Amino acid sequence: xxICFVTSGRLDAVREEAGADIVCCPLPSLGEVSYERELxxxxxxxxxxxLRSKALKGVVVCGCxxxxxxxxxxxxxxxxxxxILGVSDLVNHIDGSEYGCGAGVRVYETACGRLGIVVxxxxxxxxxxxxxxLSGADAALCLExxxxxxxxLTLIRxxxxxxxxxxxxxxFGYAAVADPSGRLSxxxxxxxxxxxxxxxxxxxxxxxxxxLLFRPKREF
Numbered sequence: 001x002x003i004c005f006v007t008s009g010r011l012d013a014v015r016e017e018a019g020a021d022i023v024c025c026p027l028p029s030l031g032e033v034s035y036e037r038e039l040x041x042x043x044x045x046x047x048x049x050x051l052r053s054k055a056l057k058g059v060v061v062c063g064c065x066x067x068x069x070x071x072x073x074x075x076x077x078x079x080x081x082x083x084i085l086g087v088s089d090l091v092n093h094i095d096g097s098e099y100g101c102g103a104g105v106r107v108y109e110t111a112c113g114r115l116g117i118v119v120x121x122x123x124x125x126x127x128x129x130x131x132x133x134l135s136g137a138d139a140a141l142c143l144e145x146x147x148x149x150x151x152x153l154t155l156i157r158x159x160x161x162x163x164x165x166x167x168x169x170x171x172f173g174y175a176a177v178a179d180p181s182g183r184l185s186x187x188x189x190x191x192x193x194x195x196x197x198x199x200x201x202x203x204x205x206x207x208x209x210x211x212l213l214f215r216p217k218r219e220f
Contacts, residue, residue: 001112001139001197003168005175008191011052011062020194021112023056024170027063027074027120027143034067046077046084054082059110061117063143063170071100074120076143078108085110088117092125105131113138113199116165120144123155123169126162133163139197144171157182166197 004020006013009029014020030045037043045064053060059080066075066087074090089102099120105128108115116132116139123129123142132140144152153176156167161182169176177186177195180202186195 001115001199003141003177003195003197005168005170005188005193005195006191007170007173007175007189007193009172010191011049011060013192014056016056020056020058022059022061022110022115022141022197023052024141024143024168024175025060025062026170026172027076027145028065030062030064030077032067033064033075033077036067036069046079049077050079050082050084053079057081059108059112059115061115061141061143063119065099072098073102074099075102076117076119078115078117080108080110088119090119090122091128092122094121105135107132107135107137116140118142123152123159126159129159129163129165129167133165137165138199138201140165140167142167142169144169146172147174153178153184153187157184164200164202166200168195168197 002020003022006025009025014023033045049060049062061078063076066073076088078085085108088106091101093101114137116137156169156178160167160178160180164180167178174189179185180200
C-alpha cells in the first residue's frame with residue numbers, strides 16, 4: 001500500500017499525480033461535521049471527501065468531529081473512488097470527555113487491501129488493534145490530533161509487533177509508520193509525505209501449556 005500523509009490537514013495539497021493508494025488527513029482536518037446539516041444539504045463535507053477520492057482514484061481518510069443530535073464524537077470518514085465507505089468513531093470514552101463513544105471498530109475492504117481505522121485515544125487500548133488484526137486487516141491507520149510528549153510512537157511500534165500488522169499514524173505536523181517487526185520504518189514532519197505500508201500476512205502456531213480442570217470421559 002502506498003500512502004500519502006497530509007499532515008497540514010489540507011486535502012487539496014495532494015494532486016492526482018501523487019500516485020498514492022491511500023491519502024490520509026489527521027484529526028480533525030474536516031472540522032465539525034453535523035449529520036443533520038449534511039442530510040439537509042446545508043453542508044457537503046462528506047461529499048467533498050468522496051469527490052476528492054474520485055479525483056485521486058484511491059482511498060481518502062479524513063478526521064473530523066461529528067455531531068449527531070448533540071452527541072459529539074471523534075471520527076474518521078473513509079471514501080474510495082467517489083463512494084463513502086463509512087465513518088469510524090472513537091470507541092473508548094475517557095474520564096468524562098466531551099466526546100462520546102461509537103459503536104465499534106471496523107475494517108474497510110478497499111482495492112488496495114483491508115484497512116483498519118483507529119481514532120484518537122483508541123490507540124491507548126490494545127484490544128482495539130487486536131480486534132483489527134483478528135479481523136484480517138492488512139494495515140491499521142491511526143488518526144490523531146497534534147502529538148505532544150505522549151506515548152503514541154511507542155504504542156504503534158509495540159502494537160505493530162504484538163499484533164503483526166503495519167500501523168500508520170497521521171497527526172497534525174507529523175506522520176509515522178511502524179512495521180510488524182516493531183521498527184519505526186518511516187517518520188516525517190513534512191506537510192505532505194509518502195510511505196509504503198508492507199503487506200505481510202505471516203502466521204505462527206503458538207501452543208501454551210496451562211493447568212486446567214480435566215474431567216475424564218465416563219465409560220459405560
